[in-house]
Amino acid sequence: MRFTKDHEWVSLDGDVATIGITAYAAEQLGDVVFVETPDVGKTVAAGDGLAVVESVKAASDVYAPLSGEVLEANGALAEAPETVNQAPEAGGWFAKVKIADASAYEALMDRAAYDAYLETL
Amino acid sequence: MSDETLKLTPLYAAHLEAGARMVPFAGYSMPVQYRDGVLKEHLWTRENAGLFDVSHMGQARLRGVSPLSAFEEVTPGDFIGLKPGKQRYSVLLNKKGGIIDDLMAGRPDDDGLFVVVNGACKENDFKVIDDELAGQVRIDRLEDRALLALQGPKAAEVLAIHAPDAAKLAFMETAALQAFGVDAIVSRSGYTGEDGYEISVPGEAALRIWNTLLADERVRPIGLGARDSLRLEAGLPLYGHDLDETVSPIEAGLGFAVSKKRRDAGDFPGARRITAELAGDLTRKTVGLKVEGAPAREGAEIADADGDVVGLVTSGGFAPSLGYPIALGFVPPALAAVGTELKVIVRGRAQPAQVVATPFVPHRYVRKV
Structure with a gap:
């Protein structure tokens, strides 16, 4: 698993990246009450908005850590948005994206680097 | 800051x-x-x-020879008729009938009027009261x-x-x-x-x-x-969001704060506008909306069934006690009836929104003990 400074995580299986937000991000957001996931087939560039998570108080953008094409969105979040709080780095994933460039994945932070980054916040 | x-x-x-x-x-x-x-x-x-x-x-005592009648010069409430031991919700009005702030004013004892105003507005509120009622009341901030x-x-x-x-x-x-x-x-x-x-x-x-x-x-x-x-x-407005200096109490659904006695007398700031609005000359009105889909937040556009923008959400969010999103917003009076089907535009997408009665969750005030 790799991480961004915006607190997204990515796990890579072949050329398919599964993307979500970290436990830290989920804790900061508070109770998630709605998730807007991307349409399948949408092309995203790294840094584009990929999803929107809404807490009681506010809406927050989730950015695509990598460029690619959306293959699948996590439809279960429509009925159970609280999964993002309960299992942010597992069942709370937002989308699976077919990525063009696997080297971009390697350039993201690993767990140790992300943990060190959290220490600076 | x-x-x-x-x-x-x-x-x-x-x-x-x-x-x-x-x-x-x-x-x-x-x-x-x-x-x-x-x-x-x-x-x-x-x-x-x-x-x-x-x-x-902001907490303050308004003291003077007759603080109750003086307070009527800046509000549309019946304060002369306010009995000891009672409190009223009211609004501080500008000359155009717009709301400078909403507030509570009561008589916990015989020591003038005890007022509580919004924190973000308190400096201006007390300045306005002081300017308008100089020589009549003294504001002792607490x-x-x-x-x-x-x-x-x-x-x-x-x-x-x-x-x-x-x-x-x-x-x-x-x-x-x-x-x-x-x-x-x-x-x-x-x-x-x-x-x-x-x-x-x-x-x-x-x-x-x-x-x-x-x-x-x-x-x-x-x-x-x-x-x-x-x-x-609870359908209660929040100053700076649902209320501001352009919004009248009638537009905001706060007609109850304009007392009958004061309506008859027409002796409050902005009385001409507010009297006309009470007679039906109203361009916008606050409604409650039950929203389908993503929460519609402040600033989201409200559209009619044809997709034409007719108003804006002033407050909106997820309602934890109801399990779905709700909003307050302005629409033309013709679209304000309960049951009217409207849309809210969230991130470019039109979502269904229905006008519903407020409060969204019934009040549970204890009026008799």
């Missing part, structure tokens, strides 16, 4: 100790939520009792006092243990009395739609009283996040 210049309430340290996430609000560092989070805090208040620090709000709100269906039984006389007040009654061993000003009112009290106490006693109330297992501290979602469900 940088954090260094934010003011602190007497309960600041207690908030930190309770795990609060502090945010700048109205010039103060205030708790937006505690460890439970907004959702649980909201539901706790609806089922038990929530304790809020609202010491950022900046050394804290304000606590105890809200929820168990508030009365909790307060009865510590301040039985205060607990016996009915909705919108107020009294200056001894409670918790100090001079307190208590009213049975609040901003959640639930039964409850607002309790003004000397700042130096606030921490002890806060801790005394929290020692009761029925009481938990509640942050500004849940205060906002609670008031939204």
Whole structure:
């Protein structure tokens, strides 16, 4: 698993990246009450908005850590948005994206680097 | 405003100790939520009792020869007819009938009028009152006092243990009395739609009283996040969002704050506009919306069935007690009837929204004790 400074995580299986937000991000957001996931087939560039998570108080953008094409969105979040709080780095994933460039994945932070980054916040 | 210049309430340290996430609000560092989070805090208040620090709000005594009649010059309420022991909700109006602030004003005793105004507006409010009523009233600000709100269906039984006389007040009654061993000003009112009290106490006693109330297992501290979602469900407007200097009380659905006596006399600021609006000359009106899909937040456009933009959301969010998003917003009167099917535009997409009656969640005020 790799991480961004915006607190997204990515796990890579072949050329398919599964993307979500970290436990830290989920804790900061508070109770998630709605998730807007991307349409399948949408092309995203790294840094584009990929999803929107809404807490009681506010809406927050989730950015695509990598460029690619959306293959699948996590439809279960429509009925159970609280999964993002309960299992942010597992069942709370937002989308699976077919990525063009696997080297971009390697350039993201690993767990140790992300943990060190959290220490600076 | 940088954090260094934010003011602190007497309960600041207690908030930190309770795990609060502090945010700048109205010039103060205030708790937006505690460890439970907004959702649980909201539901706790609806089922038990929530304790809020609202010491950022402006408290003052208006004193003078006849402060009640003087106050009628800046509000549309019947204050001359306000009996001792009673409190009213009112609005401070500008010359065009726009709302400078909304407020509570009461007579807890015979010492003039006790007013509580919004924290973010208080400097301007007291300046306006001072400018308009100079020579008639003296404003004595009570900046050394804290304000606590105890809200929820168990508030009365909790307060009865510590301040039985205060607990016996009915909705919108107020009294200056001894409670918790100090001079307190208590009213049975609040901003959640639930039964409850607002309790003004000397700042130096606030921490002890806060801790005394929290020692009761029925009481938990509640942050500004849940205060906002609670008031939204209760259909209560928030100044700076649903109300501002362009909005009249009639547009905002606050016609009850324009008393019959004052309507007949037409002797309040902006009376010409407000009288015309009461006669039907109205271009926009606040409605409640039940939203399907993503929450529609402040600033989201409201469209009619044809997709034409007809208004804006002024407050919106997820309603924890209902399980779906709700909003308040302005629409033309022709589209304000309950049941009207509208749309809200969220991130470019039109979502169904239906006009529904407010409050969204029924008020549970205790009018008779």
